[in-house]
Amino acid sequence: MRQALEQAALCEPVPTAFCVGCIIVVRLPDSEPIVLSKGFSRELPGNTHAEANALAKLENLSSSQLQSLVSPWPWEAVPVLGDLLPLVDVYTTLEPCSVRTSGLPACADGLIRARIRRCIIGVREPDDFVKCEGAQKLKDAGIEVIWYGGLEQECLDAARKGHHI
Template sequence: MTTIDSVHVDFMRLALEEAKKCEPTPTAFCVGCLIVQNGRVLSTGYSRELPGNTHAEQCALEKLLSAWAGSLPKGLDLYTTMEPCSERLSGNKPCTDRILDYGKEVFNSVYLGVKEPSDFVECKGVRKLKDAGIQVVHVQGLEEECLEVARKGH
């Protein structure tokens, strides 16, 4: 993962505000997500915001797809408080795979606050994204807050 200075901290703080909206549960993380284009937030999401045991990235993507009539604009950056999942125990499609469905033609970078801890599964999201040519950037300095919010209800 690449490290970055404070340029993207404000977006990560907005993603944290989304994560704080999550209904806590002992069996899942509370995560927030933003999808940004040219410095403008196009969509937001948080875990379990939409029906069906949804993740933050899934919610933000579904809302953006709805707003853009089923397609996505190019040149997007995704900010998430936790590494996108690479495995779903619920049977839903993993968030990493959802991002990879659009690939680097749509997503320039994925910015994350913290790697997913191994509380539930061993996440390989960062590796899968990098292997597909999508830049992954760790926004440093918010790890403790991201984990604290993620684990509320645990």
């Protein structure tokens, strides 16, 4: 979660959106967790969110980049993203959005489409802009949701950077 907070700190604050950081990690058998991708809000063009950016960067990895990240690969076949996603944990400083006022796809929906295994969340999204039901959407889709304890205020402060609430 500390790495996700480091990503959130890179986010340019705006008064109408949160600053969020996200880390995508794979856990292979008998291996330490491997960071596959990182992202933060508005990192990529188009009013983008942290989870969507981390997923986009992950999906854009070449097979050789992916192979170098997960080397040594414990199976015979060359790794493909579809093989890794069911082993993926996503760490995000703020609950993944369930609705976007901009009309862009919700982050919870993107994580569900990716078929990740687990989402570890720093803090619930406050109702500053919309009522968020991202964690429930993930649970309903069979994704394990873990509320990371101990950094809630730090995650909330990072999210609201630049706000006058």
